[in-house]
Amino acid sequence: MLTIKTIDDININERLYQLNLGPQHPSTHGVLHFLLTLDGEVVVKAEMLIGYTHRGHEKMAENRIYEQFYPNSARMDYLSGMIFNTGYCEAVEKLCGIEVPKRAQYIRVITSELNRVASHLLGVMDFVMGLGAYTPFLYGWDDREIILDLLETISGSRLTYNYSRFGGVRVDIDQAFCDSAKRFIDRMRGRFKLYNDLITGNIIFIKRTVGVGVISKDVALDYGVTGPTLRGSGVNYDVRKSEPYSSYEDFNFEIPTKEEGDCMARYLVRLAEIEQSLRIIEQAINNLPDGPIRADVPRFITPPSGDCYYSFESARGAVGYYIVSDGTRIPYRLKVRAPSFSNLFVMSKIIPGHFVADLVAIFGSIDVTVPEIDR
Secondary structure (H helix, E strand, O other): OOOOOOOOOOOOOOOEEEEEEOOOOHHHOOOOEEEEEEEOOEEEEEEEEOOOOOOOHHHHHOOOOHHHHHHHHHOOOHHHHHHHHHHHHHHHHHHHOOOOOHHHHHHHHHHHHHHHHHHHHHHHHHHHHHOOOOHHHHHHHHHHHHHHHHHHHHHOOOOOOOOEEOOEEOOOOOHHHHHHHHHHHHHHHOOHHHHHHHHHOOHHHHHHHOOOOOOOHHHHHHOOOOOHHHHOOOOOOOHHHHOOOOOHHHOOOOOOOOOOOOHHHHHHHHHHHHHHHHHHHHHHHHOOOOOOOEOOOOOOOOOOOEEEEEEEEOOOOEEEEEEEEOOOOOOOEEEEEOHHHHHHHOHHHHOOOOEHHHHHHHHHHHOOOHHHHOO
C-alpha cells in the first residue's frame, strides 16, 4: 500500500482524474458502480454507487400475505437463498410464537449449511478468478454442483429456494439424501489439499492478497461489518454461536478467525468455515431426531399485533428481519438488515492508497451480493 496525500491536499494542477468501474464490469460481480478518483493508478477516493437492480422487496412485503413472501426472501441474497428463506420463516415464527419440531430444526440446519458451503465455494473461486486464476473456479463449480443436486431433490430449485414453511419444512429428507450428503462431505474434505495447492500456496495469489485491503478490528466494528469479513479482522462473532437459533447450540463447531484483516485472511476464514459447516452437517445427520417436520399451524397465518426482530447468520454475515404486524394477514412493515451493505461501504475507508488492481482483489475478498444491497 502506498502512502499518498488526501484528496483535499492534492493541488488541482496535479494529474487527478475519475474512472468509472462498472456498472457493467465482470469484476464487480453484479451491477455495481465504483466511481474512482485516481492519481495515476493509485486510488485517492472510492465511491460505491448502488441501486441499479433495486426491486422493492420490502415494499412488496406490505402488499401480500405472509405466505406469498416466501419466494422473495431467497431472491435477496441468491447465493444464500436457503438461509434467507429459512430465516424469514423463523422471524415470523418468533412473531407468532410457533414452536418448530426438533427434526425440522435439524433439517433446516443441514440445508442451510449445505447452502453456506455452496456460497463460500462460489465466493472463494470467483475471488481468485478475478485475480486471473481460472482453474480453481472450475473445480469449485464442480463441487458446488453436487450441493445443488442435493438441494434440488428436496426443494425443486438449484438457486432461489422456497423450502422452509412456517412451523417447519416442506418435505422430509430421506436416507438417500443423508447418504449423498455424507459422500459429499468425504469428497469435500479430500479437496482441501487441492485448493491449498492451487490457491493458498500460489506465489501470485500470495503477492496479490497478503497485506492488501487491511480492515482493522476498530474499522470493521465502526462500519458494522459482519460475517467472514469481520472474522477475518479478528472479531469472534457469529450469530450461530452468540445468539443460537434452530438448535445450533446442539452442535460442536468452531468460529474461524484471523487477525491480519487482509484479503488473504478473509479467504482463509471462508475456506475454514467450509470445514466447520461440514462438521455441523455430519453431526446433524448422525443425530437427526424422529418426529414431525412441521408444527400444526394454519395454512394461512395471522400474527398478533406487535413487532419482532430476528437475526441469523448468512454466508455473508448477520441478517436481521424486523417485522411489524397490525394483526392482519399482511405485514404492516418488513425491514431487512443485509450484511453486504455494511461490508461493501467499508471499502470507502480502506481503498485509498491502493492500486486499481488491488480494488478488484479487495472487493472479491469481501464477497458481497449486489441484489442483497439493492433489495
